[in-house]
Amino acid sequence: MFESAELGHQIDNKTFRKEADVLRVELLKAQYELKEAAQMPVVLLISGADGAGKSETINTLYEWMDPRFLATHAFTTPTDEERDRPVMWRYWRSLPPKGRIGMFAGSWYSIPIAERIDGKLSELQVDKQMAEINRFEAMLVNEGALVLKFWFHLSKESQKARFKAMESDPRTAWRVTKESWARLKTHGKLMEVAGHVLRTTNTAWAPWIVVDGTDDNYRNLTVGRTLLDAIKRKISDGLVQSFPVAPPISPRYDARDVLSALDLSLSLAKDAYEKQLAKWQGKLSELVRHPKFNDKALVLVFEGADAAGKGSAIRRISAAMDARQYQIVPIAAPSDEESAQPYLWRFWRHVPRKGRVAIFDRSWYGRVLVERIEGFCKEADWLRAYAEINDFEHELEEAGIAVIKFWLQIDPDEQLRRFKEREATEFKRFKITEDDWRNRDKWDAYREAACDMVDRTSTGQAPWILVEANDKRFARVKILKAVCERLEAMVAGKEKGD
């Protein structure tokens, strides 16, 4: 991978200035086009050996372009905020919106490479992380991003020479530390590990670009020109090119599906309900204060037809907790800021810290429910969403966050009764809209989408719990009990695999 980056490419200052003058004008122009179209974000990874000129190049790009539409993110040791959440959280929150360029100095590759060099990760563990990264980058590309991954290479000799030159220049001497010289000793190991990482993540959709880091002029021009050509090409190619998807095929030979198997006549008498409610709410309040829960977190997802009782069930859960510990996240149409990001971004924002609970009133499953049915996204988009959602929930689980998903099922008659009740009740009238009546006409489509969703996203780690919700009392107790049982297993250290 590094052969051609060891040839000692050099560009003299005169040539550099001439080329740079042309390039910066074109880059600015491309940057404005990008911004005006607001269709695609550019994710620029600047990685490589120490002393290979990463910050020099980032500074040069800042000189050349309009810094208002450019952001740099440097990642070092994770902050408390970040350590308390899944590994990828800090990268998600730094993603550039459509129309902008985000430069990552240090990226999702940095920690795995460093930990592999230190021997903290086995090759298998690295390979697993690289497979996850490939899926993550595939998602970015499917969402329309241009992903450019630069690796600045230095041979051991060039690295030594660059450290010496930096040391002898008073403006840069401070950047050469004891660690720098230690890096020189592990140069061979870095090449071995980086070679493997680059090979396994050198995908057709997000390939690596290896650049000789020795000469500042050469490196800066190469990065600038590559960035320019890539933006221009992607703009002229037009539409987002996404991964192939298999068409959705599910022949039905009978009316039996997971929802029809539910016994909607299940109910709970008022007395029994009061007793059970008190019992499980008490238990829940204890469980979320259990010392072991401090190192865990909980994500609850509520989906179901309009008027299925999601909100009232959520209130029965939140009532058992301290308001500082939980957050209820109602999901409606995305904001402008959210629309400019990959689909899952607006949910990543709300991933809870350790010791906290996030309750989603509707969720990322909107993609495969309302967006599928209303045609708000392309078929390819909701088809790939199942795997993306599973990956997302898997990342949460890996970070110690239990994910429990509830589907509240009612029948059409019960929905009608509740709609009419809402219209008749002053303080409930705001809850019923034109949309609700329209959605009712699509009852069968929603049902099919819900069944597909359960089939494809009910995993051992994060199963769907189907709730018979014609009787609100029965539903609420079933939900509370399920949450308590999962938390109990969690604090007892008995988590199931998938």
Add this chain to the structure above:
Amino acid sequence: MFESAELGHQIDNKTFRKEADVLRVELLKAQYELKEAAQMPVVLLISGADGAGKSETINTLYEWMDPRFLATHAFTTPTDEERDRPVMWRYWRSLPPKGRIGMFAGSWYSIPIAERIDGKLSELQVDKQMAEINRFEAMLVNEGALVLKFWFHLSKESQKARFKAMESDPRTAWRVTKESWARLKTHGKLMEVAGHVLRTTNTAWAPWIVVDGTDDNYRNLTVGRTLLDAIKRKISDGLVQSFPVAPPISPRYDARDVLSALDLSLSLAKDAYEKQLAKWQGKLSELVRHPKFNDKALVLVFEGADAAGKGSAIRRISAAMDARQYQIVPIAAPSDEESAQPYLWRFWRHVPRKGRVAIFDRSWYGRVLVERIEGFCKEADWLRAYAEINDFEHELEEAGIAVIKFWLQIDPDEQLRRFKEREATEFKRFKITEDDWRNRDKWDAYREAACDMVDRTSTGQAPWILVEANDKRFARVKILKAVCERLEAMVAGKEKGD
């Protein structure tokens, strides 16, 4: 994943016969259309719990369709032939050609699932294999295949019931063995492992279809109808939909590339050559007879401009070996049979057994050289080929097969001299064609393609060795020496990682 497959779907015989009559006509029609178009192969995986009706369904599909264009492959314990080669070799050689349907009873999933249940594989190891499978299936889809993966599910109770029913029927009693009842005991473990495997390989391009295996009528109709709809949809969707690729961007600021860095004046005097040749040929003949080589294999790849001396260098290597031990594989245009398969298929055919040597005179790199330059494939195809080739060579390495790749570099003057010499020499005249003169005009394009190839496929495990070949003697000795040194490290157990 298995929720809706536990609902006890059933179809009575009368309905079945009515539906089946319609379905089989349509399936036959689709099969002929598929065959006539000869554009896409169908890869059908039939997997699932023991007793879930895998063979019953395969038999039914045989009844319904034209068996001439249908092939079934059952995989159990690997044969000697198969054990001596990389794991995926046996699946590659069973892939259906375009226009045909290949059914896999047992597939690339079977062994990982079984070994995970037995505890022979860790979860990390399984995840690694699943990531490789995802890449393999992505390659199939990129090459135009329709990939349908069925999982026939049984709950523990249904499995028991089906075994009992089979046992009491004299026609099927033989199929229920002690192992069957043992399977019942590991049912929970199977569900856990299969759940994980299905989740991680449930990609948008090759999703799983989980089918309730209990009722024969329901299962057979569901598979038949799904197959039919999928074929029809894929035919009507038309063109192959392939993965997004980043456009190839490599700005050049100077003429320095890995090839220009070679010193083509290097040469070897006749005397020194004779001595060196004898020395390294002697060493090679010893090394390939080393007992440790019996468990290894060697793949040599030769690429370079016309008349660069590939053939004569190959002869100097083969001369040192027993003819039974090596195979020279000259690569020209693919045969009809080869064109009907994924690109790498015609190279997988020639993967050597343990203890053997395969020498490729031109190779899979044609994709990123001649096919790229002549436009024989789409840009997206050669762009994704780099990663596919790296995966391929990685699989060879994992199976103990060393891959050594030689690029023989000459300059245009030397090529002209050799062309003229060929034309002047009776027995060499057949070696020079119109094509050779045409290719000469594309010298720069080939050079650029070769440099890109080295940059993207020279890995720690399988590096490119660039050979200064203006002097044939120098080139041959450099090649022989490199082969010997790699073999020496191999039999000494000192293989490098990548």
